[in-house]
Amino acid sequence: MREISYSEAIREAMCEEMRRDASVFLMGEDVGVFGGVWGVSHDMLQEFGEERVLDTPISEIAIVGAGLGAALVGMRPIVEIMFGDFLMCAGDQIVNQVAKARFMSGGKASVPLTIRVTSGAPGSAAAQHSQSPESWFMNIPGLKIVVPATPADAKGLLKTALRGEDPVIFLEHKMLYGEVGPVPEDPDFMVPFGEANILRSGKDLTIIAVGIMVKKALEAAAQLEKESIDAEVVDVRTLVPLDKPTLIASVARTGRVIVAHEAHVRSGPGAEIAAMLAEEAIEYLDGPIVRVGAKNVPLPYSPVLEQFVLPGVADIVRAARSFWPAHT
């Protein structure tokens, strides 16, 4: 299979869907002329024109609000929020309007809106441009939250979002844009929501990973293998809906679980996953549920401090070893 980058995979999904369906369009800050601040939508203006690739004013509430309005009248907008950190500017639109339109309209209105958001720390982008905001919205019913970890999933999950009827927050980790991997060319290739992906089978330990931590979990698993710890790595792919059966089945096999995400530990996605496992899989647990995530401080600019605060491969390895105190 040909290999393309995570960024190209997202662009390919958008282009394919825009060619296929005239109601799909893209708008956001600098997505047109500039090709996107991360370059994801390069040359899309040339192909689709100003009517379908729109540069917007610097106002997240306007961007999301316009997307909401368009979606309510039958369009399938993709809106791009340059930094996930800025989602709070569109907070009321997302939380009170986008998420609730179907419920408040008694099911008459749907909002097939895809909010593409960059997330995560790209390195010394400091506290306002580095956050992982997925769990901010996990508490809001009515939103789907998608966290692709590979180029193929980025394409397949985005196409599922664009063809669905629900509002989706689609979180693209900045440090994954350059990741290259095999991506199917089939224009109908889609990855369903709510299906976690077991990327590595193991019998001793389950590492449930979110977004960029999938890659780090696989690296950690390779290290742990040298220590005779056989780790299973599960990519959640979507946080809402969450694939409980796959996660529970994995934990039932291994008895031990680490949940890894780049978001802060406190009330991060891992809190929900850990609580779910404690409720529904407690009998299988052979030790504490361990969370690996960013320390509970704003992300620092200083590279040294940033590396200290962000979770890495070593943190996962250390957490895994903690299950076998005599082993280490």
Add this chain to the structure above:
Amino acid sequence: MVPEAQKADNVYTVVMPKLGLIMTEALLVEWRKKEGEWVDKGEVLFAMESDKSTLEIEAPASGYVHILVAAGEVVPVQTPICLISDQLQSPKPVVEQLPRVQEVHSDVKMLKQPDTISVSDIVPRVAASPKARTLARRLNLDLTKISASGPKGMIVSNDVANASKQKDAPSETLPLSGLRAVIAERLSASWRERPQVTLVTEIDATDLVSARSQIQLETGKKLSYNAFFMAAVARALYEHPYVNAHLEKDGLCRMEAIHIGIAVDTPRGLMVPVVRDVDHKGLLEIDDELKRLAANALEGRSTPDELSGGTFTITNLGQFGIDAFTPIINPPEAAILGVGRISPRPFVFNGQLAVRETVTLSLSFDHRLLDGAPAARFLQRVSQLLERPVLLYSHKFGV
């Protein structure tokens, strides 16, 4: 932290603290303050002992001590044990109206390590993963006896599995059945408490074998040899009553009745049904009784009466090809007769070597009750009776 003692009219009620989830009562070991003595808040007021440890408890308030429960008593937790009052006179017994006092976890100190106590030392807690708990419950293993290898000293399922393997590894350990446990206990006691001596003699059983055949020809009944042994022993006991005795705590007890037990091998283990008043029974009657009791024992239908009250026991291993052995006394009896295999053997008969049916008798006796010579006389008499079995056919002794 000071425990929240209940205060009413400047009277504090001190209760026996509950120091563990499963603690229900505790021994009040000692009062460190006398009745009416002043105690300062934080001073040691009393010492208590639970099943886990001995602890000193501090006074939750200052005042005069009015003791409600004397030292040395075991009382349920939360029982009011003393009042601390600002008055020297004992306050009215307000105990009943007072609500129960809070637990005083934080005010206990270990006698030996007064400075290093935490709640976890007091509240028994086994750290174990849910999976380990589930497994332990399924395998019926006690988590408190399993060593932990998991994070934070937690017992994990692997620890339980290992403990289970260790338990199973050397051999299958079966809990002692009621009967096995009784046998174990009785035989241990017998061996431990009794200086036992075994006398052995080989006797000529040719006439005994012949007598048995003659009775069969006459009556059509094939008597058990045990009936002959039992009849012989009964008669010998009648004539040597010192052997028909028990050693009780208060002394030697000569048994009037002659009740003889016979060891029977059953699927559940050794049982000893007892033929009563053997001295009043003829051979045929003894034989009937023996067969009935043995059948009951084999089928597990024995009544407790059938299995108790013996004054002497016979154990016969002849059917297994055993020639002689040293039986262990069945307490509290004074002696036991072991019977070996009846078999044709070379034997000096009438001054000549001949092939005769012989049997070896082994008499183990309690040397505290019997000297060697009287025991030997008893065995000699048993031997005579068996060598002259015609004597056994009548149950009127002394004929």
